[in-house]
Amino acid sequence: MAGLQAVFFHSVFILGIISVQSGPCIPQRFDQDSIVCVCNSTYCDTYANIDLEPNPANPIPYYNTYMTTRSGLRMEHKSGSFDLTKTGENVFTIKKATGQRIKGFGGAFTDAATLTMNSLSPQARSNLIDAYFSSKGIEYNIGRIPMGSCDFSTHVYSYDDTDGDFSLEHFSLAEEDLNHKIPAIKDAMAVSRRNISLFGSPWSSPYWMKTNLNMTGRGSIIGEPGGEYYKTWAKYFVKFIQAYKDNGVNIWGVTTQNEPTDGDIPGFNFQCLGWTPQTQRDFIAKDLGPALEANGFGNVKVMIFDDQRELLPYWTNVVLSDTEAAKYVSGVAVHWYIDLLVPPSFIDRAYEKFGSDYFFLNTEACEQDLINKNRSVLLGSWYRGEHYFKDIMQDLQHGISGWIDWNMALNMEGGPNWVNNFADSPIIVNADKDEFYKQPMYYAMGHYSKFVTPGSVVVSHDKNITTAKGVDAIFFRRDRDIMIGNIVNIDEQSYNITVVDPNTQPNYINIEIPAKSFVTLQWFTTS
Ligand SMILES: *[C@@H]1O[C@H](CO)[C@@H](O)[C@H](O)[C@H]1NC(C)=O
Ligand SMILES: *[C@@H]1O[C@H](CO)[C@@H](O)[C@H](O)[C@H]1NC(C)=O
Ligand SMILES: *[C@@H]1O[C@H](CO)[C@@H](O)[C@H](O)[C@H]1NC(C)=O
Ligand SMILES: *[C@@H]1O[C@H](CO)[C@@H](O)[C@H](O)[C@H]1NC(C)=O
Ligand SMILES: *[C@@H]1O[C@H](CO)[C@@H](O)[C@H](O)[C@H]1NC(C)=O
Numbered sequence: 001m002a003g004l005q006a007v008f009f010h011s012v013f014i015l016g017i018i019s020v021q022s023g024p025c026i027p028q029r030f031d032q033d034s035i036v037c038v039c040n041s042t043y044c045d046t047y048a049n050i051d052l053e054p055n056p057a058n059p060i061p062y063y064n065t066y067m068t069t070r071s072g073l074r075m076e077h078k079s080g081s082f083d084l085t086k087t088g089e090n091v092f093t094i095k096k097a098t099g100q101r102i103k104g105f106g107g108a109f110t111d112a113a114t115l116t117m118n119s120l121s122p123q124a125r126s127n128l129i130d131a132y133f134s135s136k137g138i139e140y141n142i143g144r145i146p147m148g149s150c151d152f153s154t155h156v157y158s159y160d161d162t163d164g165d166f167s168l169e170h171f172s173l174a175e176e177d178l179n180h181k182i183p184a185i186k187d188a189m190a191v192s193r194r195n196i197s198l199f200g201s202p203w204s205s206p207y208w209m210k211t212n213l214n215m216t217g218r219g220s221i222i223g224e225p226g227g228e229y230y231k232t233w234a235k236y237f238v239k240f241i242q243a244y245k246d247n248g249v250n251i252w253g254v255t256t257q258n259e260p261t262d263g264d265i266p267g268f269n270f271q272c273l274g275w276t277p278q279t280q281r282d283f284i285a286k287d288l289g290p291a292l293e294a295n296g297f298g299n300v301k302v303m304i305f306d307d308q309r310e311l312l313p314y315w316t317n318v319v320l321s322d323t324e325a326a327k328y329v330s331g332v333a334v335h336w337y338i339d340l341l342v343p344p345s346f347i348d349r350a351y352e353k354f355g356s357d358y359f360f361l362n363t364e365a366c367e368q369d370l371i372n373k374n375r376s377v378l379l380g381s382w383y384r385g386e387h388y389f390k391d392i393m394q395d396l397q398h399g400i401s402g403w404i405d406w407n408m409a410l411n412m413e414g415g416p417n418w419v420n421n422f423a424d425s426p427i428i429v430n431a432d433k434d435e436f437y438k439q440p441m442y443y444a445m446g447h448y449s450k451f452v453t454p455g456s457v458v459v460s461h462d463k464n465i466t467t468a469k470g471v472d473a474i475f476f477r478r479d480r481d482i483m484i485g486n487i488v489n490i491d492e493q494s495y496n497i498t499v500v501d502p503n504t505q506p507n508y509i510n511i512e513i514p515a516k517s518f519v520t521l522q523w524f525t526t527s
């Protein structure tokens, strides 16, 4: 054991010299069961880029842990050495890499999020961008961009509100794109060491393309796929991608429609556009796919669905069983809002059939108070962080390759939102004080986005849980033989657990998982 200890200290020394300095959370408690971390123009808690450095001649038998707890730890870093014996009575045993490759994690550059960022001083805003995108923060690598307005806008607009403009001569990006969304995206790209994949999603077409002549309320594109209105709607996607490109932002993908079933709900009170899987299939085959290809955007990833889990098997079947449509499609997007009611077997049914040819992404999630929307922000709610952490884990355990949150920042009310559909966000901005609050949800996202780097693969495991009923885990293999384990404990008590990696020597990690916690484990394995 003396030898192991020496190696352990040596490795800590290596970690010390490659690390960016971490700065602690400045905690503040509001009326919830956990804290927020307060950031302002001169200070924000940061998380060192602690990457393990391999030593092929001397594989290092130590591991890192990063812990976030309801009681106040935030990605607290510690190291420990592997043990020769197993002491935990709850055991996770690493098995083998699956074919499930991680695309990444992120949030949305909505009007609301980027207006809110701009309500801060330039220095505080820059700390917020760093918190999400730089190596001091949680390093998101995916961003969603609403194409035009949605409920999280201050007013209703499209990029072409000129009636009957089938050539889209009057197409132009909005003030929100030019002054808020694009500058935030560019600042994010500038501080990131990762490539950020950006994808657009429309809420509604211009009113004049819609059967009800209104961007809100039940309606669909006038006519049939292949017709003049559908062709114009496909051209609108091309114009959007081109306009962002002209402004220095390359679009990686698009979803065909945000929540296509909203547009079939009579009286739906914000921007929406109705589709069936059949009209979406035919639009992709006849209009969208050919328009993207003809305009040099054939490499833009088209994602279908972008709606709640319950219709996923049916919808993917209709669209992807059609070879004319499927040849233009790369992925399947799904939202989280009814995950507590609809089991992940709904993902399994779609993934088993199409998972080897298409990636699956969770493209939207947020918390809100559905009864009193203006009580949607709960500063410091541990439950909401836990809900994020567990939903991400469940999705990734069922074939989904990434998870994108909704608004990256909102004001104290959970807006702006022109229909008062207020929601919570991992970062809430208090413009009056020029500060912002990083909630438990932010750290829940970060345990995945920072450590589970793009390209990591999910590694299967066996578990033998005897007492720790509230503990669950998921494991990944990163580049350079780095293993990552994300563990959650939803119980009110702590447990000793053991992680067994048959490929390390010795192969037992014995750790105590605190009550109400998220824990990331990081170690080297060997092939
Ligand atoms: C920002 O927060 C830090 C840490 O709490 C504090 O020391 C500093 O005075 C604050 N800066 C401003 C401008 O309020
Ligand atoms: C699970 O762990 C318990 C307690 O350590 C042990 O008695 C049991 O044999 C284990 N089961 C399996 C399948 O390994
Ligand atoms: C970013 O993308 C470019 C172009 O595809 C690629 O060459 C580069 O390796 C990528 N960088 C990272 C960090 O993935
Ligand atoms: C769209 O519908 C809303 C809600 O019914 C209504 O208030 C608004 O005036 C309509 N807009 C147009 C352009 O007709
Ligand atoms: C909150 O919402 C309720 C119902 O929608 C409304 O009556 C009330 O005025 C709102 N309160 C505030 C402070 O906005």
Ligand SMILES: *[C@@H]1O[C@H](CO)[C@@H](O)[C@H](O)[C@H]1NC(C)=O
Pocket (backbone or CB within 6 Å): 087, 494, 495, 496, 512
């Ligand atoms: C975990 O193990 C340590 C060391 O054996 C012990 O001190 C601690 O009480 C154990 N914790 C739990 C929750 O069993």
